[in-house]
Amino acid sequence: MNHSRPKHTPLEKLSSHVRSRLMLSAMLSILGVASIFGLLVIGGSYFMLRNNEQQRLYQGLEELISAVEGTAKVAAFADDATLAKEVATGLFSNPAVARVVITANTKTLVDLDRPNAHLNAQASQPLSREIKSPFNSKEIIGVLKLYPADEHVRQAATDSAQLLALLLSLELLGVACAVSWVVFAKVTRPIGSVAHDLHALKFTAGDMIWPPRGNEKDEIGQLVGDVNMMVARMQSLLLSERDLRDAIENSEEKFRLIFENAEAGIFTLDKTGRLHSWNPAMARLLGAEHFSAESNPALAQILACPQEKLIALIEQSSQNAESVWADFARGDIENNSEHFHIVLNPAGIGMLQGVCNDITERKRNEIRIRNLAERDALTGLLNRRGFEFRANDILSHAGPASGLTLIAIDLDGFKAVNDTLGHEAGDHVLSEVAKILEQSVRKSDLIARMGGDEFVILLINQASAETARGVARKILEALKTPILVSPDSPTHVGASIGLALWQPPSEALDTLLRRADQAMYAVKHASKNGFLLAASSDTI
Amino acid sequence: MLSLSQLLRIGRRITLALSLAMLCSVVAAEELVVIVNPGSGVEKLSRDEVINIFLGRYKQFPSGLAAQALDTDPLKARFYAELVNKPLADINAYWARLKFSGQTRPPIQAEHTEAALSFVSTQTSGIAYIERSKANKQVRIVFTLSPP
Numbered sequence: 001m002n003h004s005r006p007k008h009t010p011l012e013k014l015s016s017h018v019r020s021r022l023m024l025s026a027m028l029s030i031l032g033v034a035s036i037f038g039l040l041v042i043g044g045s046y047f048m049l050r051n052n053e054q055q056r057l058y059q060g061l062e063e064l065i066s067a068v069e070g071t072a073k074v075a076a077f078a079d080d081a082t083l084a085k086e087v088a089t090g091l092f093s094n095p096a097v098a099r100v101v102i103t104a105n106t107k108t109l110v111d112l113d114r115p116n117a118h119l120n121a122q123a124s125q126p127l128s129r130e131i132k133s134p135f136n137s138k139e140i141i142g143v144l145k146l147y148p149a150d151e152h153v154r155q156a157a158t159d160s161a162q163l164l165a166l167l168l169s170l171e172l173l174g175v176a177c178a179v180s181w182v183v184f185a186k187v188t189r190p191i192g193s194v195a196h197d198l199h200a201l202k203f204t205a206g207d208m209i210w211p212p213r214g215n216e217k218d219e220i221g222q223l224v225g226d227v228n229m230m231v232a233r234m235q236s237l238l239l240s241e242r243d244l245r246d247a248i249e250n251s252e253e254k255f256r257l258i259f260e261n262a263e264a265g266i267f268t269l270d271k272t273g274r275l276h277s278w279n280p281a282m283a284r285l286l287g288a289e290h291f292s293a294e295s296n297p298a299l300a301q302i303l304a305c306p307q308e309k310l311i312a313l314i315e316q317s318s319q320n321a322e323s324v325w326a327d328f329a330r331g332d333i334e335n336n337s338e339h340f341h342i343v344l345n346p347a348g349i350g351m352l353q354g355v356c357n358d359i360t361e362r363k364r365n366e367i368r369i370r371n372l373a374e375r376d377a378l379t380g381l382l383n384r385r386g387f388e389f390r391a392n393d394i395l396s397h398a399g400p401a402s403g404l405t406l407i408a409i410d411l412d413g414f415k416a417v418n419d420t421l422g423h424e425a426g427d428h429v430l431s432e433v434a435k436i437l438e439q440s441v442r443k444s445d446l447i448a449r450m451g452g453d454e455f456v457i458l459l460i461n462q463a464s465a466e467t468a469r470g471v472a473r474k475i476l477e478a479l480k481t482p483i484l485v486s487p488d489s490p491t492h493v494g495a496s497i498g499l500a501l502w503q504p505p506s507e508a509l510d511t512l513l514r515r516a517d518q519a520m521y522a523v524k525h526a527s528k529n530g531f532l533l534a535a536s537s538d539t540i
Numbered sequence: 541m542l543s544l545s546q547l548l549r550i551g552r553r554i555t556l557a558l559s560l561a562m563l564c565s566v567v568a569a570e571e572l573v574v575i576v577n578p579g580s581g582v583e584k585l586s587r588d589e590v591i592n593i594f595l596g597r598y599k600q601f602p603s604g605l606a607a608q609a610l611d612t613d614p615l616k617a618r619f620y621a622e623l624v625n626k627p628l629a630d631i632n633a634y635w636a637r638l639k640f641s642g643q644t645r646p647p648i649q650a651e652h653t654e655a656a657l658s659f660v661s662t663q664t665s666g667i668a669y670i671e672r673s674k675a676n677k678q679v680r681i682v683f684t685l686s687p688p
Contacts, residue, residue: 074637078596078644086641135591135624136633 021186034176053157076142084109098149104142206464265356339363376449379434387448404502405468409518411453412494425485472531494529575679596644609647610668
């Protein structure tokens with residue numbers, strides 16, 4: 001923090017003064033005004049002075065005449081040329097006198113020119129004085145004519161006027177210099193130093209300008225004080241602005257962290273389904289390759305879903321001003337399909353804000369759990385629960401022409417295999433049987449392992465009993481092939497199969513199952529390794 | 541019986557005589573007169589002429605005859621006082637100027653009245669001043685000075 005008065009070197013001071021245009025212009029202005037004023041005043045007064053001086057000199061001559069008047073009277077009265085000449089000579093002691101003529105009673109007593117006078121001392125108008133009788137003031141006895149040396153008078157007046165003009169000029173110059181100095185010392189220098197300091201101000205904390213010495217209490221000091229106050233205020237404003245900026249940056253950083261690091265994809269969308277902004281999670285979830293090329297990628301395209309589905313969702317959100325969601329699947333249904341959960345909210349005019357979550361795992365879990373619930377772990381076939389669930393569903397939607405046939409299968413000789421070759425061998429046999437069954441029917445038919453070595457098949461859309469018998473035969477035929485439990489122990493199992501045709505319109509599943517079971521038991525207790533179709537009218 | 545106007549006239553005359561007598565008693569001395577030689581041909585002189593002659597302006601009588609003035613010491617101050625109403629100092633200063641640098645000469649200076657008489661009676665150019673009572677037949681009175 002700079003709290004000490006900055007020291008300027010003398011050279012710095014001098015150079016800054018020379019460069020100070022204010023000072024120079026002020027001084028030039030003062031000198032200019034003084035010059036103009038001086039020229040006008042002195043110029044005007046010069047002539048006035050000269051004329052005054054001339055008048056004064058002529059007046060002086062009049063007084064001179066008065067001085068010699070007494071003697072002139074005597075000389076004129078006595079008609080004395082010698083005395084008259086003495087008077088004239090005396091008058092010549094004044095250099096302004098060029099010629100003296102004294103006449104007494106029309107007789108010229110004396111007519112003298114100044115000795116060594118300039119030749120062109122011809123006067124236009126002589127000063128004339130009537131000489132009165134010394135003994136009778138009413139009687140005029142002569143005339144004294146004094147011819148002034150106009151040249152001399154003019155010169156003397158000019159000299160005098162010039163001297164005065166010079167003095168005035170010097171005085172004016174002195175005053176101008178004094179005023180310049182005072183203006184410099186009192187105004188321009190302090191202002192200049194203040195301006196210089198202000199220019200060099202760095203606006204760092206605590207930086208301030210100093211009032212020039214001697215100006216602390218006057219307007220300049222006040223200006224400096226106000227400037228410092230302004231600077232301090234500006235600095236505090238800058239500081240608070242910086243703090244504000246920092247706070248904003250922190251806040252933005254927080255949101256950015258959330259936005260950038262969110263696990264879920266966050267995005268904004270326009271009404272045509274084009275993405276306007278998205279966080280890195282979006283690219284990670286949906287594949288970065290979709291987001292590199294275009295500035296506004298189409299979401300439907302990324303999700304590989306029909307545009308209409310997305311638009312419908314957008315419309316629903318916008319029109320109802322509510323949050324909507326939908327699940328989107330991408331890829332093959334069978335292998336590696338991805339599932340995304342999209343939530344859309346209206347956000348501003350023409351825009352929506354959305355969240356995208358990858359629910360593939362969840363979906364897989366759902367499937368897995370359902371599978372766990374619905375499928376037999378060993379064979380992958382439906383288990384009892386799964387079969388009943390699905391079969392009930394089919395039966396509830398089935399019509400008279402649905403052609404549903406239930407096949408109940410019980411393996412023959414399986415227990416023996418389990419006991420003799422072990423559970424692992426038994427499991428393997430079951431797996432193989434499951435495969436055989438799957439191969440024997442279509443994909444749309446239901447196959448289930450009901451428990452132990454019991455299997456059921458529900459044929460769907462197969463018209464007749466004959467078809468069912470055909471399937472049973474195929475199965476029995478396939479089971480003839482021994483199953484290799486281990487490389488060197490072929491095993492062989494048979495099957496007792498019961499068939500039951502579903503009785504429309506609304507035969508219940510357990511009734512159907514029972515009928516098929518009964519047919520199967522009939523085979524088991526009889527010959528084994530065969531099949532029997534349950535009679536349609538059989539009831540329990 | 542005298543009338544009022546007659547009475548006034550008489551009164552006026554008496555006043556005049558008394559005042560004259562008083563004046564005369566105040567002025568102890570007699571009138572001064574200017575005298576010239578009878579042979580000069582000058583009968584009368586005006587005041588100005590007297591002034592001009594005694595103060596050196598004129599060196600001749602109006603007739604052209606040369607004139608030589610004479611001052612009488614005891615009467616000098618009174619003469620000039622009555623002639624030009626100037627103190628003697630001024631007259632002396634006047635002559636001092638002319639004596640020093642000019643060519644005009646002041647009147648001859650005499651100590652007694654008798655000198656004036658004898659001068660004028662013997663010189664045709666002479667002109668002087670005396671008390672009236674002193675004047676004799678050898679001189680002619682050409683001007684009378686009246687007191688100021």
